[in-house]
Amino acid sequence: MATLSDRIFGGSLILLALAIFTYYTLWVVILPFLDPDHFLHSFFLPPVYAITLPLGGIAALFVLVGVFVATVMIKDRAKRKAKAKTK
């Protein structure tokens, strides 16, 4: 059996995924077929953002991963140089 914190974290990951799926499906697939004055429209941004926000998110993710990899590589190189000097 996984530890309690593992189970909570895993469960919240699943819930987050389901929430994102439901929200985005409503926004992208269902909303265009509803009347423009339907009350559901008040919970969502205009449809342009259904494209730009995820694209921005993906770009931000790539930047974050790139920065992380770069810092790890720079640290690794510094370590190796320090080792070479002590030898």
Add this chain to the structure above:
Amino acid sequence: MVVCTKLVQWLAIAAFFMELWYGLVVGWFPINISPQLYQVLLPMPLYAIMLLGCYSLIAVGYQLMTFSDCPEAADEIKQEIQMAKRDLASKGFKF
């Protein structure tokens, strides 16, 4: 012999659907697409990426939830390590 790894297979499938999507968006096919349907069609690649992300999150979360620790096995292997150490020490090995 054509190289047909899983990567190539997935790329081929993705390329096919991207082509289909692009054709529908640009209007290669003689089909009437209502404005609403067009609005749904437009973000479909992003929708596919979102689906992949959600699937990955659920897979990771589920495996994390059902991940099994084995405390008995940990105790057992600790005991065995101690036994092996004692055995080696009795034969004159220095740690």
